Amino acid sequence: MTEHSTVYDCIVIGFGGIGSAALREAANKGWRVLGIDRFGPAHDRGSSHGQTRIIRRAYFEHPNYVPLANRAFEMWDELNKRHRTSIEIKELITKTGLLQIGRPESEVIEGVLHSAQLHDLRIEQFTPREIQLRLPLFKISENHIGLFEPDAAFLRVELCVAAMVNQAVKRGAEICSDAIVERWFVEDSGVVRVLTDQGNFRSKRLVIATGAWSAEMLPDLPLGLQVLRKQQHWFQLDRVDQRIENGFPCFLLEQDNGDCFYGFPEIDYLGMKICEHSRGTPIVGPGTMDRSLNQAELDRTTAFMKSHLNFGRQRLVHHSACMYTMSPDGHFWVDRYPGFSNVVFAAGLSGHGFKFAPVLGQHLIELLEGVCAPELEFLGVANRLADSRQ
Numbered sequence: 001m002t003e004h005s006t007v008y009d010c011i012v013i014g015f016g017g018i019g020s021a022a023l024r025e026a027a028n029k030g031w032r033v034l035g036i037d038r039f040g041p042a043h044d045r046g047s048s049h050g051q052t053r054i055i056r057r058a059y060f061e062h063p064n065y066v067p068l069a070n071r072a073f074e075m076w077d078e079l080n081k082r083h084r085t086s087i088e089i090k091e092l093i094t095k096t097g098l099l100q101i102g103r104p105e106s107e108v109i110e111g112v113l114h115s116a117q118l119h120d121l122r123i124e125q126f127t128p129r130e131i132q133l134r135l136p137l138f139k140i141s142e143n144h145i146g147l148f149e150p151d152a153a154f155l156r157v158e159l160c161v162a163a164m165v166n167q168a169v170k171r172g173a174e175i176c177s178d179a180i181v182e183r184w185f186v187e188d189s190g191v192v193r194v195l196t197d198q199g200n201f202r203s204k205r206l207v208i209a210t211g212a213w214s215a216e217m218l219p220d221l222p223l224g225l226q227v228l229r230k231q232q233h234w235f236q237l238d239r240v241d242q243r244i245e246n247g248f249p250c251f252l253l254e255q256d257n258g259d260c261f262y263g264f265p266e267i268d269y270l271g272m273k274i275c276e277h278s279r280g281t282p283i284v285g286p287g288t289m290d291r292s293l294n295q296a297e298l299d300r301t302t303a304f305m306k307s308h309l310n311f312g313r314q315r316l317v318h319h320s321a322c323m324y325t326m327s328p329d330g331h332f333w334v335d336r337y338p339g340f341s342n343v344v345f346a347a348g349l350s351g352h353g354f355k356f357a358p359v360l361g362q363h364l365i366e367l368l369e370g371v372c373a374p375e376l377e378f379l380g381v382a383n384r385l386a387d388s389r390q
Contacts, residue, residue: 002199008034010368011194011203013181013217015041016048017157017354018346019209020164021361026207027171029365034201035168036194038213038287040177042162046211046286047323048354049158050232052264052273054250055355056098056152058121060111061330066119067375068359075358076155083163092160096244096265098152099131101144102254109254112147124148135248137241139308141256154250154264157354164357176201181217184208186340205368206343212286212323214347221338222385224328225348228280229289231297234318236271237311252277253308261304271317274301277351280324291321324351334360334379336367344368 009031012023019035026033039045055072059065073093080092102108116123125147128140140146169175179198184206186192192206210217212227242248248265255261260277276297283289298316305314327333327348337343344367346353346360353360363376 004199004201006032006202007191008032008201008203010034010205010207010365011036011192011201012207012209013037013184013194014208014210014213015161015165015175016046016209016211017161017357018349018360018364019207020161020168021357022207022209022364023173023175023361024164024168024171025361025365027168027173030171033168033173034203035165035173035175036179036181036196036201037175037177038180041165041175042158044158044320044322047325047349048161048211050273050320050322051157051270052154052267053157053354054098054152054252054262054264055093055155056149057119058100058112058116058123058147058149060100060108060115061352062111062378063115063118064375064378065356066115066121068356072356072359073151073153075362076160079160079163079167079358082167083159090156090159092163093153093155094244094267095151095153097249098149099135099146099249099251100149100253101131101138101140101146101251103143103256104145106254107258108252108260109145109147112149122150124150135241137239137248137309137311139310143256148249152250155355160357164361181210184217186343190342192343204342207364207368208337208343208345208347209364210347211349212325214325214345218337218345218347221381223333223348226326227283227286228324228326228351229283229294230275230280230322230324230351231294231301232273232275232320232322233298233301233316234270234273235305235314236317237309238313239311242266242272253304255304261301261308269317271315274305276301276304283323286323289321289323293319294321324349326350329384331384332356332360332379333381333384334363334376335381338381341370342368
């Protein structure tokens with residue numbers, strides 16, 4: 001096996017959403033950094049693909065995410081300015097607003113209102129009648145309300161990953177694509193050795209951001225990760241309301257049984273993207289996930305559409321499958337690897353982590369420098385693992 005002689009300042013395993021952000025952050029510091037990925041930049045085999053992701057501030061999952069979301073907006077805007085050097089280049093972030101719908105006592109509605117109140121966020125409330133007057137595509141139950149966040153947006157996910165990798169490379173980062181990491185360990189000297197099918201690499205520091213493969217890379221940590229297959233759908237409808245040029249927002253709707261679906265305005269020929277955020281199919285081997293169309297998941301999505309959208313005909317244009325890597329409590333794991341101050345990781349992003357990529361990437365690099373941001377301590381390992389054992 002080839003032994004590469006360079007001792008890097010930092011190696012990043014996985015350069016999807018979080019890894020590409022960490023790669024860029026390390027390169028910006030002038031570190032000699034290597035990114036290793038089993039596929040390559042902006043691929044469609046993991047979790048950071050599927051055209052779009054919602055970014056929002058009024059976080060129903062937990063109000064602790066709100067300061068992180070505020071910082072993420074700033075960092076995406078900064079990245080976008082560096083990326084969009086001409087008007088012909090597509091922007092990374094597009095403001096559309098986000099309409100979240102559910103019963104007043106639902107997890108989504110209560111959580112959004114709680115976060116908005118704690119952090120003084122701008123949220124507008126609408127009745128079903130008011131929603132349907134403004135957005136006639138929707139059919140809203142009388143026992144539901146809508147909360148509109150006007151500053152919410154969507155991110156073009158593959159473009160975001162590619163932009164972060166490109167900016168890292170411009171700052172001197174090296175990338176090693178199509179390389180499978182077999183294992184890593186810390187030598188007695190403190191240097192980290194990473195063994196791959198393309199040779200062995202050494203580094204002073206290590207970032208592990210391997211998404212659905214996290215359990216393989218973090219085998220000694222009892223993080224309780226579960227990988228779920230999620231199917232994404234794009235439909236053409238026999239209407240024009242849903243087009244982005246007509247002011248249609250992103251949306252998320254929690255049904256009475258707790259199931260959640262979300263969607264995006266139609267931004268191109270693929271049509272309107274609509275997916276289920278709840279449920280999902282557990283999988284064991286992320287590398288062997290079935291990517292063919294799952295009819296049962298499609299049927300659930302089309303049933304949602306018939307119940308909550310007004311249209312005559314629809315046609316499925318495209319589908320894809322990605323993965324949620326779920327933690328037991330739905331919160332991310334982001335911390336130093338126990339026992340090694342020069343190894344950090346992010347795992348269990350639970351289907352809502354991509355929007356925070358630049359913040360989490362920065363945090364991982366800061367952890368390697370001995371800096372721990374208090375607002376991110378709730379994502380750490382020690383207290384949560386202790387609580388889970390009680």
